[in-house]
Amino acid sequence: MIKKTETILNYHNRTKHSLERYAKGPESIDWDDQPDQFRHFSGCEIVTLPKSGTELEALFADLDNPETIPSKPVNLANVGLLLELAFGLSAWKQFGPSRWALRCNPSSGNLHPTEAYLISTGNAFINSGVYHYVSHDHSLEQRCRLAGDLPDAGLLIGLSSIHWREAWKYGERAFRYCQHDIGHALGALRYAAATLGWSVELQAEWSDDDIANLLGLNRNDDFIALEQETPDLICRINTHTDSMPLDIEALLESAQSGDWFGKADSLRAYHLYKWPIIDEVAIATSKPPTVEPEWQGIRKHTIKSFGNQKATAIIRQRRSAQQFDGKMSPLPQTDFYRMLAAVLPASAAFDHWRWPSKIHLFIFVHRVDGLEPGLYALPRDRDALEKLQAATLVDFDWQKVTEAIPLYHLYYGDFRLTAKNLSCHQPIASDSAFSLGMVAEFNETIETKPWLYRRLFWECGLIGQVFYLEAEAAGIRGTGIGCYFDDNVHELLGFKDEQFQSLYHFTVGKPLEDKRIETLPAYGHLSCMAE
Structure with missing residues (x-):
């Protein structure tokens, strides 16, 4: 068990990006020699x-x-x-x-x-x-x-x-x-x-x-x-x-x-x-057979969705934004709160997730109506609040923003440049309405069961999928960010050990479309083949 945990920690630390170097990757890429997607x-x-x-x-x-x-x-x-x-x-x-x-x-x-x-x-x-x-x-x-x-x-x-x-x-x-x-x-x-x-x-x-x-x-x-x-x-x-x-x-x-x-x-x-x-x-991280909690089934949203589009249309129009309008009008606060409520474990989107939440959000608010720009936190499990408070900077005030969701204000300020730099200098993290880092309860999770390392990333991806669709329903767009400077994020938040680790970033804003790119039907090629 110890050897497995050491292997995972070695991999995780070795594959961190930093301001000094990126994780090891190919020295060159031949774009004409990509693996077949299908x-x-x-x-x-x-x-x-x-x-x-x-x-x-x-x-x-x-x-x-x-x-x-x-x-x-x-x-x-x-x-x-x-x-x-x-x-x-x-x-x-x-x-x-x-x-x-x-x-x-x-x-x-x-x-x-x-x-x-x-x-x-x-x-x-x-x-x-x-x-x-x-x-x-x-x-x-x-x-x-x-x-x-x-x-x-x-x-x-x-x-x-x-x-x-x-x-x-x-x-x-x-x-x-x-x-x-x-x-x-x-x-x-x-x-x-x-x-x-x-x-x-x-x-x-x-x-x-x-x-x-x-x-x-x-x-x-x-x-x-x-x-x-x-x-x-x-x-x-x-x-x-x-x-x-x-x-x-x-x-x-x-x-x-x-x-x-x-x-x-x-x-x-x-x-x-x-x-x-x-x-x-x-x-x-290979998983053995285990005994798991009973399936919980139906859950409820705490903030109602007012989207009147068909679900199939929202699913099919989902895209990853390539760039955002840095001068967008502020995102309505109701839409922001709805998105955050949708990624809470009590929401229906998690009615198939059978375990306690291990992923929590630290949010850079740039352009949200009625909210001062700054750094906020969304603990997705009530029991994690005290641990997060103890592990982060003493300067954070941890003031609850609303009773509807567990959103806490930490620090006021313009974090656009910080968010951009932490996300490998990508403007999508600063030109958006908000961007965030998904932080995992890390050490204790993988020490007891090493295969849970994979599940932490699954939970992040599931949260990301909810953000993708909720953004589309709100008339804007999201995109996942896998490239970020891991330990620089931890330093900003005040983490001093591996109790918590950042595993995924995400950003939501008004997309800028590249008019040069043509969009074609998903299965138009099958019609052509039939003809």
């Missing part, structure tokens, strides 16, 4: 999903009370819609000869290391099996025909990561970003399910080995060296129909005895750089 398995039966783009009736505000949204039938069209809204394409962008895809689930550098799988047992609309979702084609590749007659245990979604796909650009820090992306994907899945009147139950007890067995990730001959997938999580989709309890042992035995098909195609890019430390930390 994994394919040759030799699989293909299930073409019904046409994408269906709009549903539920408004974004309705997702505050998902139990009131009528449950859609479990059929191929609706399951395809679930996959599209969670992991599918949202648009294509084109600038000159360059063309690239955007997805509903965001990714650092748009590299998309996350792969999604559908597992069906006893459903009438599709054969029992394990299927890989191909977002480019909006189709399923059947990787496994499960053995035996399994009872209908509903639908399962599995997520995995191709670490090398992210490391191609970001080097050693890529493991962090892959975990962020899993959190984003988990959030995207939750919102997609809610639009259909379904819910997500995270199967937290599963070990990584069991996930690998079910998804076929341990079939080494099916993958090219250095391009393997690492198991991350399994979710059950509760469609509110009569389905049997999930028998994990029977499902794993069925997969082990089943017929497997296909081999992963090459991701094509040349493996010029190797990052063995990523493999080391992946092994150190």
